[in-house]
Amino acid sequence: MVKFEILKVDKESRARVGRIYTKWGVVETPAFMPVATQGTVKAMFPKDLNEAGIQIVIANTYHLHLRPGEDLINKAGGIQKFMGWFKPVATDSGGFQIYSLSDLKEVKDDGVFFRSHLDGSYIFFTPEKVIDIQIKLGSDLIMVLDECPPYPISHEEAYKSLKRTLKWAEKSKNHWEKLKLNDRMIFGIIQGSVYEDLRELSAKELIDMDFDGYAIGGLAIGEPKVERDKIIKKMGEILPENKPRYAMGIGYPEDIIEAVENGIDLFDCVLPTRNARTGTVFTSRGKLVIKNASYKEDFSPIDEECSCYTCKNFTRAYIRHLFQAGEILAAMLATLHSINFFANLFKQIRKAIKDGNFKEWKKEFLEKYNGKQ
Amino acid sequence: MVKFEILKVDKESRARVGRIYTKWGVVETPAFMPVATQGTVKAMFPKDLNEAGIQIVIANTYHLHLRPGEDLINKAGGIQKFMGWFKPVATDSGGFQIYSLSDLKEVKDDGVFFRSHLDGSYIFFTPEKVIDIQIKLGSDLIMVLDECPPYPISHEEAYKSLKRTLKWAEKSKNHWEKLKLNDRMIFGIIQGSVYEDLRELSAKELIDMDFDGYAIGGLAIGEPKVERDKIIKKMGEILPENKPRYAMGIGYPEDIIEAVENGIDLFDCVLPTRNARTGTVFTSRGKLVIKNASYKEDFSPIDEECSCYTCKNFTRAYIRHLFQAGEILAAMLATLHSINFFANLFKQIRKAIKDGNFKEWKKEFLEKYNGKQ
Numbered sequence: 001m002v003k004f005e006i007l008k009v010d011k012e013s014r015a016r017v018g019r020i021y022t023k024w025g026v027v028e029t030p031a032f033m034p035v036a037t038q039g040t041v042k043a044m045f046p047k048d049l050n051e052a053g054i055q056i057v058i059a060n061t062y063h064l065h066l067r068p069g070e071d072l073i074n075k076a077g078g079i080q081k082f083m084g085w086f087k088p089v090a091t092d093s094g095g096f097q098i099y100s101l102s103d104l105k106e107v108k109d110d111g112v113f114f115r116s117h118l119d120g121s122y123i124f125f126t127p128e129k130v131i132d133i134q135i136k137l138g139s140d141l142i143m144v145l146d147e148c149p150p151y152p153i154s155h156e157e158a159y160k161s162l163k164r165t166l167k168w169a170e171k172s173k174n175h176w177e178k179l180k181l182n183d184r185m186i187f188g189i190i191q192g193s194v195y196e197d198l199r200e201l202s203a204k205e206l207i208d209m210d211f212d213g214y215a216i217g218g219l220a221i222g223e224p225k226v227e228r229d230k231i232i233k234k235m236g237e238i239l240p241e242n243k244p245r246y247a248m249g250i251g252y253p254e255d256i257i258e259a260v261e262n263g264i265d266l267f268d269c270v271l272p273t274r275n276a277r278t279g280t281v282f283t284s285r286g287k288l289v290i291k292n293a294s295y296k297e298d299f300s301p302i303d304e305e306c307s308c309y310t311c312k313n314f315t316r317a318y319i320r321h322l323f324q325a326g327e328i329l330a331a332m333l334a335t336l337h338s339i340n341f342f343a344n345l346f347k348q349i350r351k352a353i354k355d356g357n358f359k360e361w362k363k364e365f366l367e368k369y370n371g372k373q
Numbered sequence: 374m375v376k377f378e379i380l381k382v383d384k385e386s387r388a389r390v391g392r393i394y395t396k397w398g399v400v401e402t403p404a405f406m407p408v409a410t411q412g413t414v415k416a417m418f419p420k421d422l423n424e425a426g427i428q429i430v431i432a433n434t435y436h437l438h439l440r441p442g443e444d445l446i447n448k449a450g451g452i453q454k455f456m457g458w459f460k461p462v463a464t465d466s467g468g469f470q471i472y473s474l475s476d477l478k479e480v481k482d483d484g485v486f487f488r489s490h491l492d493g494s495y496i497f498f499t500p501e502k503v504i505d506i507q508i509k510l511g512s513d514l515i516m517v518l519d520e521c522p523p524y525p526i527s528h529e530e531a532y533k534s535l536k537r538t539l540k541w542a543e544k545s546k547n548h549w550e551k552l553k554l555n556d557r558m559i560f561g562i563i564q565g566s567v568y569e570d571l572r573e574l575s576a577k578e579l580i581d582m583d584f585d586g587y588a589i590g591g592l593a594i595g596e597p598k599v600e601r602d603k604i605i606k607k608m609g610e611i612l613p614e615n616k617p618r619y620a621m622g623i624g625y626p627e628d629i630i631e632a633v634e635n636g637i638d639l640f641d642c643v644l645p646t647r648n649a650r651t652g653t654v655f656t657s658r659g660k661l662v663i664k665n666a667s668y669k670e671d672f673s674p675i676d677e678e679c680s681c682y683t684c685k686n687f688t689r690a691y692i693r694h695l696f697q698a699g700e701i702l703a704a705m706l707a708t709l710h711s712i713n714f715f716a717n718l719f720k721q722i723r724k725a726i727k728d729g730n731f732k733e734w735k736k737e738f739l740e741k742y743n744g745k746q
Contacts, residue, residue, distance in 0.1 A: 039694065043701040047682065068669075068694045076672055076690060084686035277701075296441075299449055309420065313457035317449060321412065321441045328416040328650075331701055 001183045002140070004029075004213070004244045010358045014236045014263030017353045020244055022140040023183050024080055024088045025055070029244060029265035030353075032256075032346045033058040033090055034273060034339055038067070039083045042273050043328075043335040046085040052308070052336075052343040055087060056140075058268045061133050062094025062101070065123075066116050070136035078138025090141035090268075091134045092248070093189070096217070098125065099148045107147060109167060127171040131179075131186070139184060141246075141266075143215060144172035146189040151222045158193040165191045166205050173209045185212035187246060193218060194227040196234055203238050213244040216264075220249040229258055236262030253282065253345055253369060257362055260349055272338035277331045279323045282341045286369050288316075290334065295320045308340035374556045375513070377402075377586070377617045383731045387609045387636030390726045393617055395513040396556050397453055397461045398428070402617060402638035403726075405629075405719045406431040406463055407646060407712055411440070412456045415646050416701075416708040419458040425681070425709075425716040428460060429513075431641045434506050435467025435474070438496075439489050443509035451511025463514035463641075464507045465621070466562070469590070471498065472521045480520060482540060500544040504552075504559070512557060514619075514639075516588060517545035519562040524595045531566040538564045539578050546582045558585035560619060566591060567600040569607055576611050586617040586639075593622040593642075602631055609635030626655065626718055626742060630735055633722055645711035650704045652696050655714040659742050661689075663707060668693045681713035 006018040020027040034041045034049065036057040041049055049057065059079055064070060076082040079089050095112075098104060102123075103115040111126035130145040146165045149158060169188050176186050188206035192198030206214060216235050219228050232247060239245050246266035247259045256267055272282060279291040283303035290302065301311035302319065310319070310333045322330035345365075352361035379391040393400040407414045407422065409430040414422055422430065432452055437443060449455040452462050468485075471477060475496075476488040484499035503518040519538045522531060542561050549559050561579035565571030579587060589608050592601050605620060612618050619639035620632045629640055645655060652664040656676035663675065674684035675692065683692070683706045695703035725734035 038698045038700060039691070040698075040700050040702040043705070045682070045702070045705065046686070067698060068690070072670060072690065072694075075670060076688065082688075082691055084691070297445060297448060309418070313419070315449065315455075317441070317445065318412070318455055318457070321445075325411045325413075325440060327411060327413050328701060328704055329413040329418070332416070332418065332705065 002185050002212070004185075004242070006241070008354055010353050011356065012359050013261045015260050015349075015353050015358050016263060016265070017350050018244070018265060020088075020141075020185070022088045024086065024140055027056045027088050028350060030260050030346055030349050031056055031266055032342045033266060033268040034342070035268055035270045036083065036085070036089070038063050039073070039079060041339070043277065043331040044273070044339060046083065048309075048336055049085065049339065050087070052340045053347060054339065054343050056090060057085060057087075058090040058092060059083075059137070059139070060094060060097060061091050061130060061137070061143075062097035064091075064137060065094065065133050066118050070133045073138070074136040080138060088140040089138070090266075091137055091139035091143065092268075093130050093134070093143040093145045094125065095146040095189070096148045096248075099150075107164065109164065110171075111168075112145070112147075127168040128175040131172055131175055135179070135181070135184075141213065142184060142186045144169050144186065144189055146191055146217055148191070148218055148221075149193060151193065151218075153193050155195050155198070158191075158195055158198055162191050162198055162202055165189070166202065169206055169209060173211065185244075187211055187213040187215045189215045189217040189248070190235065191218045194223050194231060196230065199231050199234055200238060203235060207238075207240060211243070213246060213266075214239050215246040215248050217248045219247065220251045220255070220269075225255070228255070232259050232262050232264065236264065239263070254366060256345070257349070257366065261358070261362070272342045273335050276334035276338045279330070279334065281334050281338050284341075284368055286371055290316060290319050291323045292320075302337050303341065306337065306340060306344070308337050310334070310337040310340075375558050375585070377615070379614070381727055383726050384729065385732050386634040388633050388722075388726050388731050389636060389638070390723050391617070391638060393461075393514075393558070395461045395558075397459065397513055400428045400461050401723055403633050403719055403722050404429055404639055405715045406639060406641040407715070408641055408643045409456065409458075409462070411436050412446070412452060414712070416650065416704040417646070417712060419456065421682075421709055422458065422712065423460070425713045426720060427712065427716050429463060430458060430460075431463040431465060432456075432510070432512070433467060433470060434464050434503060434510070434516075435470035437464075437510060438467065438506050439491050443506045446511070447509040453511060461513040462511070463639075464510055464512035464516065466503050466507070466516040466518045467498065468519040468562070469521045472523075480537065482537065483544075485518070485520075500541040501548040504545055504548055508552070508554070508557075514586065515557060515559045517542050517559065517562055517584075519564055519590055521564070521591055521594075522566060524566065524591075526566050528568050528571070531564075531568055531571055535564050535571055535575055538562070539575065542579055542582060546584065558617075560584055560586040560588045562588045562590040562621070563608065564591045567596050567604060569603065572604050572607055573611060576608060580611075580613060584616070586619060587612050588619040588621050589637075590621045592620065593624045593628070598628070601628070605632050605635050605637065609637065612636070627739060629718070630722070630739065634731070634735070645715045646708050649707035649711045652703070652707065654707050655711050657714075657741055659744055663689060663692050664696045665693075675707075675710050676714065679710065679713060679717070681710050683707070683710040683713075
């Protein structure tokens with residue numbers, strides 16, 4: 001039932017436009033998935049996500065398991081109905097959050113033992129359990145449990161961690177086979193830090209397991225851009241063309257464009273939402289710190305080229321005032337704009353690939369974005 | 374240019390429907406004015422206020438003078454353009470805020486001397502200055518500077534304070550006459566605490582000064598409902614019928630209905646917005662504390678009878694989850710609903726008066742609202 005098809009591949013790069021068909025609707029790729037960690041894209045009404053052209057969001061297994069629990073969400077009819085977003089939803093496995101948020105107790109071959117960051121309760125996540133939770137949540141794109149080592153990490157340690165992640169991936173796939181679900185996809189997650197040989201090993205083993213899609217994890221966690229680009233490039237070369245590819249946590253417009261060029265189809269990142277809440281927004285001419293005093297009497301919109309509700313009705317001076325005054329509307333207007341900016345970025349990317357002028361579009365976009373035009 | 378007309382008066386009470394025509398559009402009365410203290414109705418997009426049927430909001434002179442300043446708002450084209458709300462805006466004079474928020478230094482016959490609650494700077498407000506600020510802000514309904522004594526207060530002290538407020542009102546009116554502005558209205562503010570004789574004195578003197586409208590201040594500040602109702606009733610009897618009447622800070626649906634019955638046309642209150650942000654919402658069956666554990670698995674909307682975006686798409690269980698998780702969307706959805714509830718309450722009030730069945734409507738509404746049906 002769920003399938004992925006490629007509509008067009010760029011002649012000069014690996015960039016491609018495609019479609020993922022889910023029971024909650026179609027996702028046109030390359031696609032941006034705003035982060036809905038706790039079952040909400042922070043400070044956004046689902047109707048406004050929809051209006052921006054967002055087609056899928058990504059929620060978090062770790063957070064939703066802790067609160068309100070997958071059983072409650074299942075009773076509500078799944079995460080889509082629960083959060084009033086009647087479109088596809090992906091879920092991260094929670095691996096990253098276990099390592100970054102929880103009080104991690106022990107990593108074993110059959111799973112990971114940790115304490116909740118909310119109430120200190122002891123929890124044991126196995127690869128199988130994490131899939132079961134995501135099924136109960138009603139996720140359309142499921143991620144396997146993985147270990148997320150920090151950056152930097154030695155080759156030896158990265159290898160050791162990767163072997164465990166691969167073991168978990170195998171358990172995940174075996175469990176998944178038994179469930180015989182064809183109305184959602186399961187993604188394997190490639191790890192291996194910045195080591196090309198480990199990334200290649202990781203990818204090849206996962207490809208052998210035959211997942212529905214492949215996620216590239218453990219990037220955008222502090223490594224230099226050159227290392228990140230190298231890994232993304234390698235992945236673009238070796239991942240099977242007929243499966244969707246997802247670069248987790250990426251990121252900045254320039255990184256996204258680079259990854260699209262290397263054949264990546266799916267992205268998620270907290271940047272448009274988190275930065276907006278602290279007063280930094282994205283525009284066609286780069287980032288803008290709206291709280292700066294220089295915008296005090298600036299009666300132009302955040303972005304002259306943007307046609308979102310924020311840019312059509314409110315000035316920089318007003319939004320700056322709202323941030324100064326600590327008003328909730330500040331976060332609402334800034335987030336609405338930045339989500340529209342990212343949604344538009346992806347519309348432009350898809351159009352450029354379809355029109356066969358991705359390289360030209362990229363050059364023009366980045367020149368303006370980097371203030372060189 | 375600005376005028377008030379009465380379309381129909383209820384046969385069994387003083388309730389009336391009317392219209393205030395301003396350069397920013399028409400306000401159908403009785404009308405509810407959501408509070409936009411700092412130039413935003415907290416957690417609401419102006420487009421959603423508009424969609425709810427809100428026709429006017431009330432901003433605050435004290436707050437906007439301190440930040441961002443009336444000159445900035447004037448440069449922006451007035452408060453309507455500044456806040457992206459292209460409809461009428463009333464402004465409170467700031468009297469109440471000087472007494473409740475600032476470090477009050479001295480009240481003199483020609484004005485009030487206080488320190489900003491934001492940066493401690495010294496400010497002197499005169500009746501004339503407060504009008505000038507409101508004109509710069511672009512207010513459609515201007516309030517005179519008044520002294521707001523707390524409750525309780527002795528008759529003697531209330532009288533002393535009232536005399537000063539009346540002196541200020543006279544200065545205000547004299548200043549206003551010189552300005553010869555016919556594109557906005559100025560309201561006198563009736564004070565006198567819970568003393569009928571003082572309220573009557575206050576009203577009569579203000580009526581003699583011939584303001585465009587009359588506001589009843591100093592209520593809903595802790596006095597018993599029976600005292601409040603007594604004053605409102607008295608005002609309904611003696612205020613001129615051809616001028617709009619505004620009950621400041623009222624309030625709860627039952628108080629609003631009582632006041633409408635006594636001929637009040639305008640209302641403002643922080644209840645729908647402030648309570649929503651802390652998890653209490655208004656429904657056709659009374660108040661509901663959405664954070665209560667009893668709603669944990671309640672998959673019904675906040676109010677079955679409400680057709681707002683919140684009630685059409687989200688459950689009590691979900692909104693409770695958002696409050697538990699500290700999400701901004703909690704405040705957004707709860708506020709959106711309660712503003713819709715108040716907007717609908719006023720639509721029902723206007724319709725009932727027009728249809729000539731206000732008393733029956735009141736009985737039915739309150740029975741359901743108070744859980745007796």
